[in-house]
Amino acid sequence: MLVLFCCVFLFLQKNYRVAIQNEGMVKDLVKNLSSDNEELQMLCASAIFKCAEDKLTRDLVRSHHGLQPLVSLLSKAENKQLLAAATGAIWKCSISMENVAIFQEYKALHMLIGLLTDQPEEVLVNVVGALGQFAQIQANKAAICNGGGIRALINLLNGTNQVYNFGSSAVLVQNNSFIDPTSLDGVRLVWSLLKNPNAEVQASAAWAICPCIENAKDAGEMVLFLIGGLKLIIQLLKSPSNEVLTSICAVIAKLAKDKEILGVLSDRGVVPLLAGLTNTTDDRLRCHLAEAIGHCCMWSSNRACFGDHGAVGPLVSYLESNDNLLLLNTTMALYQLSKDPNNIITMHEEGVVEPLVKLIASGTDEIQEFAAGCVRNIRLLVLANQRAIY
Incomplete structure (x- = not known):
């Protein structure tokens, strides 16, 4: 019965x-x-x-x-x-x-790790899903690594099953500090998941890539070795998924710290694509987008290009947020953009001075520094115009 x-x-x-x-x-x-x-x-x-x-x-x-x-x-x-x-x-x-x-x-974790190899697909999907839950506890992260779980998960990234591709990359996000691109070739495999048609897999892979770039001894050499991957990054800036856009902006913010990579991204049209996202109302996307814009300003004429593509005005509206990280990234971006005279004119027209002055008085040290630098650049342009008139 x-x-x-x-x-x-x-x-x-x-x-x-x-x-x-x-x-x-x-x-x-x-x-x-x-x-x-x-x-x-x-x-x-x-x-x-x-x-x-x-x-x-x-x-x-x-x-x-x-x-x-x-x-x-x-x-x-x-x-x-x-x-x-x-x-x-x-x-x-x-x-x-x-x-x-x-x-x-x-001892379930140890037994699950042992099931990551030589098992049918339906078992692997479940095991990876379980490890994704276990990895949310800090102590389990080292256990997954020390038990051989990271190597096994990276090997699964070569598979075609989207469910455990997503699960594997999600667990790798939890254990990103254990990914060694030289011995496991993990970055290349995780990066390849950006080609996956599933938006969740794309976003999870992008989040996993961020700390790999940040922790690599030579991130520039590593990513230039994967130069074809930069084309994928640019393409994903056209994704309809906000989570994908947010994660890709986070990747770009890390990549743009290397001048050679920033040059390649700029040549591939990163500036207009980032500028086209600035009207978003999603604060998580705004946060990583502002950071990406700020770092991309460090190349050639990118500052002026952002202004030409209408990025400055929407960024000013981000200052209405109460989120400190969003305010930090926004003031950093505005400070970089304020080094171009035309952008200063746009900022002034959008009423940027008042919120910046408030942040100088009440923000964190870094926010105060960027806000003050932006106001200084605005003031210098005003004084230069006054001298020209008189």
Whole structure:
């Protein structure tokens, strides 16, 4: 009877799942995870997998002591159907950090890392998903690295499955300080995910690339080796996804600190594309966009080009924010742009002086410095015009 129930259970809609929770059937599912019948174990684990996206189910599995039996099922690696069901249930149950802590008591992380190789796709997807949840806890990051998880995850990036491509790159974001581009060739593989058609994969890969560039001993040499990748960066500035745009702007802000790379980006048209994004109302995108614009101002005529493409006026409106990081990046960008006389005229017309003066009085030290520098440049232009008149 319970086997039949489990088969039907896999296809139940959300409203039926709630009823099953209320009727106490989760307790029966947990009880039969310890059955001698592997088919019954598989069906019960599958049912938990299907329903554990719901927090109440995750809490019920924990309260009925079902987490340890799920970990025990990982030892039955020969039965791939059972293994897929067990890893799926662990993945979904680990969405709750309280469950992750209990899984850790039973050495689940070590066992999951061991399943990253020589497994069917349905198992790998679940394992990578579970590791993505485990990696949200700081102590687990070193464990994933020391257990060989980073190398295995990077190897999975060569695969074609978008789900574990996304999952692998997401875990690598959590563990970015362990990516060694010289020994693992991790940056090249993560960078290749920018070609993936899935926006989530693209954004996750871009976020993973940022610290790799920042922590590399010679970021310029590393990225110039991947010079074709800069074309991808430019193309993704046309993405309809705000998350992709935000992550790509963050990458550009890091890349633009190298003059050779900035020259290549400028030649490929980065300035008009960044300028075209400035009317966004998304504060996260604004923050990284302003930083990218500020650093891109360091090349040739880019300052004037940003003004020609209408970037200055919208940037002034960013000063209305209460977010310190957004204000810091915006004042930095405005300070760089204020080194061009025409941009100063636009800033003055947009009423930039009053908010800058307020920031000089109340902002952080860096914000005060950039705001004061911008006001100084405005004042110098006014004085120069007055001298020219008189």
